[in-house]
Amino acid sequence: MVFLEPLGTNIFINLYRKLTPNSRSIDEHPFVNKDFIYLRTLFKSVEVYYYGFFTLVFCLFYKDPEKSWVYKISFKLDNFIFKFNIFKKLAWSVIIIAKKN
Numbered sequence: 001m002v003f004l005e006p007l008g009t010n011i012f013i014n015l016y017r018k019l020t021p022n023s024r025s026i027d028e029h030p031f032v033n034k035d036f037i038y039l040r041t042l043f044k045s046v047e048v049y050y051y052g053f054f055t056l057v058f059c060l061f062y063k064d065p066e067k068s069w070v071y072k073i074s075f076k077l078d079n080f081i082f083k084f085n086i087f088k089k090l091a092w093s094v095i096i097i098a099k100k101n
Contacts, residue, residue, distance in 0.1 A: 001043070001096075001097070001098045001099075002095070002096070002097050002098075003095075003096055004093060004094070004095050004096075005030070005031045005035075005093060005094055005096060006030040006031065006092065006093050007030050007031050007032075007050075007089070007091050007092060007093060007094055008029065008030030008031060008032045009030075009032065009033075009088075009089035009090075009091070010053075010089065010090050010091065010092060013030075013056075013092055014030075017030070031094060036048065039096065039098055042098070042100075043098035043099060043100055044099055044100060044101055045097075045098065045099040046096065046097070046098045046099075047096070047097040047098075048094050048095070048096055049094060049095040049096075049097075050078075050082040050088045050091035050093075050094050051078055051082070051091060051092070051093060051094070051095070052078065052091055052092030052093050053077075053078050053081065053082075053087070053090045053091055053092065054073075054074035054075075054077040054078050054081075055071060055074040055075055055078055056092050057074070058070050058071070058074045078091075
């Protein structure tokens with residue numbers, strides 16, 4: 001299974017969510033630690049890839065990521081900081097790859 005989920009660990013994005021409650025359904029919630037724990041009880045292998053901190057912060061400075069040096073630098077910064085667990089909670093979203101067997 002491969003899926004993309006928002007994270008509920010970035011305080012700035014959580015503030016945005018509080019200010020825009022009608023943008024999501026009532027039963028929707030961003031992923032938090034207990035969701036990852038639950039996934040690991042269901043699947044043998046769970047890989048998580050974090051993204052979207054600097055690329056989100058600087059998104060107003062580029063229109064086309066393919067042509068933007070700002071995006072390219074932001075993307076590289078994201079990849080670097082998310083190597084450290086302490087920064088993973090700043091991510092906007094995750095890509096999750098889960099395998100049953």
